[in-house]
Amino acid sequence: MKLIIDHETLLKRRIRAEKASVKGADFLLKYVNQELDERLSVIERKFKTAIQLHGYTGDLADRIRQRGQADHFQLIDWFQQNHDDATLVTSLEKFPDLSSKADLIVSPLSLHLTNDTPGMFMQINKALSPDGLFSGAVLGAGTLQELRECLLVAETELFGGASARVLPFADIRDFGGLLQRAGFTLPVIDSEGLTVRYDSLFALMKDLRAMGMTNSLTDRSKKPTSRTLFKRANEIYLERFSDHDGRIRASFNIIYLNGWKAHDSQQKPLKPGSAKQRLADALNVDEIKVQK
Secondary structure: OOOOEOHHHHHHHHHHHHHHOOOOOOHHHHHHHHHHHHHHHOOOOOEEEEEEEOOOOOHHHHHHHHOOOEEEEEEEEOOOOOOOOOOEEOOOOOOOOOOOOEEEEEEEOOHHHOOOHHHHHHHHHHHEEEEEEEEEEEEOOOOOHHHHHHHHHHHHHHHOOOOOOOOOOOOHHHHHHHHHHOOOEEEEEEEEEEEEEEOOHHHHHHHHHHHOOOOOEOOOOOOOOOHHHHHHHHHHHHHHOEOOOOOEEEEEEEEEEEEEOOOOOOOOOOOOOOOOOOHHHHOOOOOOOOOO
């Protein structure tokens, strides 16, 4: 399997961002945590054992626990967080062996960073108890598309070629297929577009650095990036993706994922041909015509 993301480099940048702790840089994570918490709140079930997987902070777990929807939360992450010594540390690709199954596993904004995402979904499914719930959020196709385009055009214009600088995010249909392949039942998947405005490309890059989201692709160029490239990319950004007030737009496409571990109590689709009434009879019509 070809490794798309250099996890060693990504980890260093995440730890650097955690230590820097730039105020406000976690706005995207907080937004997603609030949304995931609100979505879980409409599910009329209390979970005895819950896991937050690669959530960077304990924010989402705290929200769910304070509402009383989960009795106990275990934090699992890929680096030791400054605020919590009880975090189990493991790689982005491996779910640790635990003594018992979980009733709920939540994961905000991390699973799009795995090289073996299908394998990770299978591990999550295995770690759930029957009728247990997985709820997560990932960044999907369309995220930072403006930045990708401007860097590509600027580098091609200046140097006659371009290297990958923005992560290739997967489509919502890809994640839906991965959930089903991993054995999740009753999957619910939807997406939300979020636009954030900045004064310039440099302000956007500063935020991405503070999030630990700068280029960690395995095939990235190892040569130092010239300021000339970013200056030209900023000019293109302003030309193509700025509003009337001169501020630029940065897109984030958030995909929300819900799936249940299989259990006999869950409703199942009827077998093809098992219907006892014709659709035409149910609609009280003689026949149904399909126009092409």
